[in-house]
Amino acid sequence: xxxxxxxxxxxxxxxxxxxxxxxxxxxxxxxxxxxxxxxxxxxxxxxxxxxxxxxxxxxxxxxxxxxxxxxxxxxxxxxxxxxxxxxxxxxxxxxxxxxxxxxxxxxxxxxxxxxxxxxxxxxxxxxxxxxxxxxxxxxxxxxxxxxxxx
Amino acid sequence: xxxxxxxxxxxxxxxxxxxxxxxxxxxxxxxxxxxxxxxxxxxxxxxxxxxxxxxxxxxxxxxxxxxxxxxxxxxxxxxxxxxxxxxxxxxxxxxxxxxxxxxxxxxxxxxxxxxxxxxxxxxxxxxxxxxxxxxxxxxxxxxxxxxxxx
Amino acid sequence: xxxxxxxxxxxxxxxxxxxxxxxxxxxxxxxxxxxxxxxxxxxxxxxxxxxxxxxxxxxxxxxxxxxxxxxxxxxxxxxxxxxxxxxxxxxxxxxxxxxxxxxxxxxxxxxxxxxxxxxxxxxxxxxxxxxxxxxxxxxxxxxxxxxxxx
Amino acid sequence: xxxxxxxxxxxxxxxxxxxxxxxxxxxxxxxxxxxxxxxxxxxxxxxxxxxxxxxxxxxxxxxxxxxxxxxxxxxxxxxxxxxxxxxxxxxxxxxxxxxxxxxxxxxxxxxxxxxxxxxxxxxxxxxxxxxxxxxxxxxxxxxxxxxxxx
Amino acid sequence: xxxxxxxxxxxxxxxxxxxxxxxxxxxxxxxxxxxxxxxxxxxxxxxxxxxxxxxxxxxxxxxxxxxxxxxxxxxxxxxxxxxxxxxxxxxxxxxxxxxxxxxxxxxxxxxxxxxxxxxxxxxxxxxxxxxxxxxxxxxxxxxxxxxxxx
Amino acid sequence: xxxxxxxxxxxxxxxxxxxxxxxxxxxxxxxxxxxxxxxxxxxxxxxxxxxxxxxxxxxxxxxxxxxxxxxxxxxxxxxxxxxxxxxxxxxxxxxxxxxxxxxxxxxxxxxxxxxxxxxxxxxxxxxxxxxxxxxxxxxxxxxxxxxxxx
Numbered sequence: 041x042x043x044x045x046x047x048x049x050x051x052x053x054x055x056x057x058x059x060x061x062x063x064x065x066x067x068x069x070x071x072x073x074x075x076x077x078x079x080x081x082x083x084x085x086x087x088x089x090x091x092x093x094x095x096x097x098x099x100x101x102x103x104x105x106x107x108x109x110x111x112x113x114x115x116x117x118x119x120x121x122x123x124x125x126x127x128x129x130x131x132x133x134x135x136x137x138x139x140x141x142x143x144x145x146x147x148x149x150x151x152x153x154x155x156x157x158x159x160x161x162x163x164x165x166x167x168x169x170x171x172x173x174x175x176x177x178x179x180x181x182x183x184x185x186x187x188x189x190x
Numbered sequence: 191x192x193x194x195x196x197x198x199x200x201x202x203x204x205x206x207x208x209x210x211x212x213x214x215x216x217x218x219x220x221x222x223x224x225x226x227x228x229x230x231x232x233x234x235x236x237x238x239x240x241x242x243x244x245x246x247x248x249x250x251x252x253x254x255x256x257x258x259x260x261x262x263x264x265x266x267x268x269x270x271x272x273x274x275x276x277x278x279x280x281x282x283x284x285x286x287x288x289x290x291x292x293x294x295x296x297x298x299x300x301x302x303x304x305x306x307x308x309x310x311x312x313x314x315x316x317x318x319x320x321x322x323x324x325x326x327x328x329x330x331x332x333x334x335x336x337x338x339x340x
Numbered sequence: 341x342x343x344x345x346x347x348x349x350x351x352x353x354x355x356x357x358x359x360x361x362x363x364x365x366x367x368x369x370x371x372x373x374x375x376x377x378x379x380x381x382x383x384x385x386x387x388x389x390x391x392x393x394x395x396x397x398x399x400x401x402x403x404x405x406x407x408x409x410x411x412x413x414x415x416x417x418x419x420x421x422x423x424x425x426x427x428x429x430x431x432x433x434x435x436x437x438x439x440x441x442x443x444x445x446x447x448x449x450x451x452x453x454x455x456x457x458x459x460x461x462x463x464x465x466x467x468x469x470x471x472x473x474x475x476x477x478x479x480x481x482x483x484x485x486x487x488x489x490x
Numbered sequence: 491x492x493x494x495x496x497x498x499x500x501x502x503x504x505x506x507x508x509x510x511x512x513x514x515x516x517x518x519x520x521x522x523x524x525x526x527x528x529x530x531x532x533x534x535x536x537x538x539x540x541x542x543x544x545x546x547x548x549x550x551x552x553x554x555x556x557x558x559x560x561x562x563x564x565x566x567x568x569x570x571x572x573x574x575x576x577x578x579x580x581x582x583x584x585x586x587x588x589x590x591x592x593x594x595x596x597x598x599x600x601x602x603x604x605x606x607x608x609x610x611x612x613x614x615x616x617x618x619x620x621x622x623x624x625x626x627x628x629x630x631x632x633x634x635x636x637x638x639x640x
Numbered sequence: 641x642x643x644x645x646x647x648x649x650x651x652x653x654x655x656x657x658x659x660x661x662x663x664x665x666x667x668x669x670x671x672x673x674x675x676x677x678x679x680x681x682x683x684x685x686x687x688x689x690x691x692x693x694x695x696x697x698x699x700x701x702x703x704x705x706x707x708x709x710x711x712x713x714x715x716x717x718x719x720x721x722x723x724x725x726x727x728x729x730x731x732x733x734x735x736x737x738x739x740x741x742x743x744x745x746x747x748x749x750x751x752x753x754x755x756x757x758x759x760x761x762x763x764x765x766x767x768x769x770x771x772x773x774x775x776x777x778x779x780x781x782x783x784x785x786x787x788x789x790x
Numbered sequence: 791x792x793x794x795x796x797x798x799x800x801x802x803x804x805x806x807x808x809x810x811x812x813x814x815x816x817x818x819x820x821x822x823x824x825x826x827x828x829x830x831x832x833x834x835x836x837x838x839x840x841x842x843x844x845x846x847x848x849x850x851x852x853x854x855x856x857x858x859x860x861x862x863x864x865x866x867x868x869x870x871x872x873x874x875x876x877x878x879x880x881x882x883x884x885x886x887x888x889x890x891x892x893x894x895x896x897x898x899x900x901x902x903x904x905x906x907x908x909x910x911x912x913x914x915x916x917x918x919x920x921x922x923x924x925x926x927x928x929x930x931x932x933x934x935x936x937x938x939x940x
């Protein structure tokens with residue numbers, strides 16, 4: 041079992057604001073991230089897939105295929121976008137990096153094989169760095185993972 | 191003569207769009223940076239001041255003073271802001287990182303001593319990294335600099 | 341379950357020396373880190389907390405609260421200090437980065453909720469980088485962690 | 491239980507090519523990595539050992555000993571080498587970074603104590619970064635690890 | 641005058657060897673870089689162009705154009721290649737990073753406008769990092785540069 | 791003319807304190823860096839030498855020779871030391887990073903050829919990073935440099 045991590049970068053704007061909270065509550069919870077006109081970040085995305093090494097190729101997963109999935113499922117939707125206004129799923133959910141990480145995990149989990157019968161690799165982890173100080177991770181907790189113990 | 195460089199970080203949103211250009215021209219010139227709802231970046235700012243070492247303190251410039259100037263002149267205005275909508279000077283100028291770098295250089299040049307009589311230090315350089323691939327610099331070209339040859 | 345990692349930095353001096361060992365043994369075990377007048381490092385601290393996303397805020401843990409805890413429990417005690425002379429707990433224990441990492445883990449575990457009834461988040465991991473070549477980690481091994489498998 | 495990670499770097503050349511595949515298949519599977527005369531990389535190696543802190547020294551593992559093992563087992567064999575032509579084990583196996591990571595893991599596992607009776611530390615993980623975009627990990631899956639849950 | 645720096649990366653193999661030197665001299669001058677089967681690196685290339693900000697676009701130089709030039713002149717020739725065997729100009733010159741940096745500077749100087757009449761921008765600098773410890777720079781020394789003093 | 795930059799790292803302790811200032815003045819000028827028992831840093835040193843490429847070797851300067859000079863002149867004196875107590879020149883001068891950078895520049899200028907008749911290379915620049923936020927540079931200002939315009 042080898043873990044392959046591939047990094048991608050995208051830039052997006054967002055505003056942290058929840059309509060069900062009052063103006064003061066939004067300001068208190070989100071601080072300057074609640075700025076009405078929004079701000080933005082360079083996000084660093086890490087996608088980890090786990091699997092055995094294919095003896096024919098010596099590889100865990102074809103990188104061209106992985107890049108194609110990540111571009112179609114993630115980068116084409118989020119890169120150079122305003123997350124609140126341009127992304128359907130964040131019209132009603134706050135685009136915190138936690139929610140963004142979970143969204144990307146869900147998008148990729150549906151696109152990368154997950155360890156069922158005959159499927160060699162599975163999505164192991166999505167990491168998302170918002171700034172050089174903050175980063176977030178979603179980790180697969182499938183039966184396969186429990187056995188692999190990481 | 192010693193050069194001191196201090197790094198700061200801020201996050202902002204922007205949209206590259208020039209009203210005097212047509213929709214197609216804007217799209218052609220700015221590409222995905224022209225997205226109507228904007229996007230954003232983590233900017234890494236480097237401020238370099240040059241001067242002799244003060245023999246009393248062993249320092250070129252007091253960092254607490256420098257931080258105060260940069261916070262007041264730059265970070266308080268740009269951090270967690272939308273450059274197009276929240277910053278007066280970019281309502282009519284395109285907030286490219288070139289223009290942002292030049293704006294920061296002008297703001298700091300008016301606040302940090304520049305090498306005239308009795309002034310020990312001068313602003314030497316402002317560097318601004320927009321992404322891990324792109325960065326910009328404005329460099330002082332005063333008479334003092336010409337003599338110092340860097 | 342989402343993992344949030346926040347980075348902090350502090351600078352401190354230390355000397356690796358154990359009074360129960362002879363002068364030669366100290367020199368052999370700790371090498372140049374046994375220099376009588378000590379040396380120092382820039383430490384990079386990573387604190388990871390794990391928990392579900394709060395649906396009201398879209399966040400795992402309030403960063404202002406986390407920063408307050410880390411400043412009070414760690415940075416105020418260690419930053420710009422001599423670990424051997426200024427920190428009570430290292431007067432009798434060798435301030436290796438292993439021991440420092442464990443000490444920080446213990447300080448934070450007592451301050452950040454750990455996954456009991458009604459507590460949303462728990463300290464998952466403390467990472468401590470001593471130099472660009474060496475880093476250390478303490479990882480929670482509570483019942484909750486065992487179930488989450490990471 | 492503390493995890494110690496130490497970083498090493500080496501530079502090597504390689505060519506991805508499998509003799510059992512046709513010329514077209516090699517080109518399709520490996521793309522430009524199949525270039526007949528090869529290319530090369532700066533590899534960043536991370537070796538993680540896990541164990542309790544030795545109360546006599548305050549350390550998990552002696553770094554001089556670890557460096558000696560890694561130099562002898564890994565760096566002396568791979569640094570400034572052509573992996574395909576200079577390394578016995580890659581004459582018949584494709585030197586993908588997956589295979590290289592697994593090879594290094596096997597070399598170190600035989601050299602660093604693994605958690606049996608009387609052995610304090612064990613190899614926990616080998617990480618290998620091929621470029622700033624791609625990295626690979628092999629993780630120990632011994633009984634000890636399963637219990638430690640990381 | 642604003643300086644724009646754009647980063648590119650490529651991976652290549654090389655061997656340092658000069659046919660006019662004896663075997664012992666080659667070994668003494670180049671050390672392990674003289675390994676007969678070669679080794680390789682991930683090169684980080686920085687290209688700096690200098691010029692005034694175009695008031696119509698707010699930019700110094702169009703990045704799509706710059707990327708096109710660098711891909712055609714540099715990356716297509718060197719990326720995933722063996723410098724000694726695959727690059728015409730290094731069949732008879734030793735592919736040290738100094739020579740590679742100078743070669744890239746010459747290739748780009750002939751492709752990017754240099755500050756003559758009617759030409760807005762000029763190549764200011766080519767930086768080439770061979771490893772995290774070694775980097776090289778070639779800097780333009782045209783009349784324009786002498787006046788700009790950097 | 792090519793510029794070669796080589797990076798070195800060392801760790802040292804220091805205390806910023808000037809005996810000619812009062813206790814309150816020292817506290818005001820140096821803040822927490824005045825802590826009586828000191829603190830410390832990982833310093834990143836960059837040494838840039840400039841010169842033409844030697845046509846026989848394709849190199850600007852032999853790295854083994856440069857490493858020998860830097861180890862003898864700098865690292866052996868400062869690495870894993872307390873700058874105030876272990877380094878002669880800082881017994882009476884405050885070991886700010888400005889003063890340390892200047893000291894290293896002076897030590898290397900006397901050891902690396904400087905551009906006179908028959909000397910191929912000269913020390914161009916010493917950079918010293920104290921933390922990820924602060925760095926300092928000393929730049930040669932010889933006649934040769936003035937002509938080279940950087």
